[in-house]
Amino acid sequence: MDIETFRKYCLSFDGAMEKLPFEKATSQYDKDLLVFYVAEKWFCFVNIDKFDFCDLKCDPEESKELQEKYQGIKPGYHMNKKHWISVSFNSDVPDSVIKELVLKSYELIVAGLPLKIQHSLKN
Numbered sequence: 439m440d441i442e443t444f445r446k447y448c449l450s451f452d453g454a455m456e457k458l459p460f461e462k463a464t465s466q467y468d469k470d471l472l473v474f475y476v477a478e479k480w481f482c483f484v485n486i487d488k489f490d491f492c493d494l495k496c497d498p499e500e501s502k503e504l505q506e507k508y509q510g511i512k513p514g515y516h517m518n519k520k521h522w523i524s525v526s527f528n529s530d531v532p533d534s535v536i537k538e539l540v541l542k543s544y545e546l547i548v549a550g551l552p553l554k555i556q557h558s559l560k561n
Contacts, residue, residue, distance in 0.1 A: 441486055456472055457473055470487040472484055477551050477555050479547045493516075493524050495521060496546075497546070501520070501521075508529070510530050
């Protein structure tokens with residue numbers, strides 16, 4: 439998977455948007471972080487220059503299972519290690535699993551939004 443395919447997939451969800459919120463960061467790595475969000479809540483971020491991994495929201499129990507199953511899944515980079523995972527591209531994690539995890543991350547975020555916003559996303 440390449441960055442443009444990944445980007446298009448993330449933006450295919452209802453209400454999904456993107457931004458580069460750290461353009462003024464001192465670290466070049468952080469400057470290049472592209473964040474995908476819905477209703478101002480992050481569900482994924484990725485470095486657009488390196489495209490080495492993405493961070494995703496994840497159910498804590500599933501996170502443990504995934505980390506045991508795949509070497510390419512670790513606790514979330516710069517995020518709450520209980521609720522976020524880092525998923526490496528070009529690792530033992532198949533693209534189909536990465537896409538499934540991105541969708542689950544989006545769904546977790548949407549489920550936590552007020553009902554009014556949830557309903558507006560479906561219409």
